[in-house]
Amino acid sequence: MNFLAHCFFASANSQSVVGNLLGDFCKGLDLKALSPEVSVGLHNHRLVDKYTDSHPLIKQAKKCFSPARRRFAGVAVDVLFDHYLIVHWQRFSQQSYDEFKARTYQLLEQGQPLMPKRMAAVMSSVVNNDWFATYESLEGIGFALDRIAKRIRFENKFSGCIEDIEQHNTQLETLFLEYFPQLQLHVAKSNQADLDLLLKAKS
Numbered sequence: 001m002n003f004l005a006h007c008f009f010a011s012a013n014s015q016s017v018v019g020n021l022l023g024d025f026c027k028g029l030d031l032k033a034l035s036p037e038v039s040v041g042l043h044n045h046r047l048v049d050k051y052t053d054s055h056p057l058i059k060q061a062k063k064c065f066s067p068a069r070r071r072f073a074g075v076a077v078d079v080l081f082d083h084y085l086i087v088h089w090q091r092f093s094q095q096s097y098d099e100f101k102a103r104t105y106q107l108l109e110q111g112q113p114l115m116p117k118r119m120a121a122v123m124s125s126v127v128n129n130d131w132f133a134t135y136e137s138l139e140g141i142g143f144a145l146d147r148i149a150k151r152i153r154f155e156n157k158f159s160g161c162i163e164d165i166e167q168h169n170t171q172l173e174t175l176f177l178e179y180f181p182q183l184q185l186h187v188a189k190s191n192q193a194d195l196d197l198l199l200k201a202k203s
Contacts, residue, residue, distance in 0.1 A: 001048050001183075004082040004132055006094070006103045008188055009044055014111035016041045017030065017104065018119075023049060025119035038114060042185045044187065051186050052078075056177040064168035068157040072149075076161050077172075079144055084176040101132050138166065 003021060006121030010020035019034070019041015026042065034042065037191035051096040052058055053074070062073035070077070089097040105127045112120050125131070165172065 001077040002135075003083045003126065004044055004135060005078075005085055006048065009048060010041060010098075010125055012103065012107070013037070014107040015114065017107045018111040019043075019112045020045050021123070022115075022119065022175050025122070029116055035114075039101060042148065044191070047190055048183065051183060055179060055182075055184075059173050061172055061175045061179075063135075064172055065161060065164045069161045072152075072156070072158045072161070075148060075158075076145055079135070079148075080141055080165055080172060081176050081180070082132075083138065083141050084173055085180065086132070086136050088177065088180075091177075092184065104132075120165065138162065138169070141165065163190060 006020045006023075008181060009016055015037035017033060020040035022034075022038065022042045023031075023138040025047035031039070031042070056078060058074075062079050065073040065076060085092065086097060089100075093100065106202065108123045108127050112123070115123060122151075131144075134144050139162075142165070145161055146159050149156060149161075
């Protein structure tokens with residue numbers, strides 16, 4: 001999943017938000033030096049990614065992309081599903097999307113000292129350039145994906161994949177609406193299992 005979804009599964013504090021985003025930036029990091037709260041967030045990030053990558057509905061979504069772009073279909077689905085999460089926000093959260101976004105940006109700013117250098121730079125851009133606003137429209141998703149295509153270090157045909165998304169938008173949105181509640185349930189069950197193990201170890 002992409003940045004917004006990972007923040008969605010974080011607790012309402014800066015250490016949890018940092019940990020839930022850290023999975024994309026922890027190469028070369030001494031994980032043993034992380035605080036317990038950040039470590040729990042990182043565990044949650046990896047839990048979400050592992051479940052997502054192996055889920056049959058996600059594999060089905062990737063097939064909506066043309067063969068020339070399918071190599072990067074996982075990236076496109078991650079970003080696109082942030083868009084669908086915003087569109088259907090009230091199905092999944094009792095807090096308004098605007099309140100969530102404002103709180104998350106505040107927590108990202110507070111969490112800057114906890115972040116590796118590259119992560120801090122990216123998250124500063126997320127906040128200062130309001131990346132989540134870009135995810136609010138399909139046009140913005142197309143812009144974000146084209147920007148990712150330009151950052152790929154080798155020649156690719158990923159640019160313009162918004163064409164595949166627009167062609168299969170209804171199917172992709174339906175897959176998201178079937179998938180995301182399953183992800184929520186999986187995260188909730190896993191977090192409860194972790195809590196039960198922790199309580200058992202302390203007893």
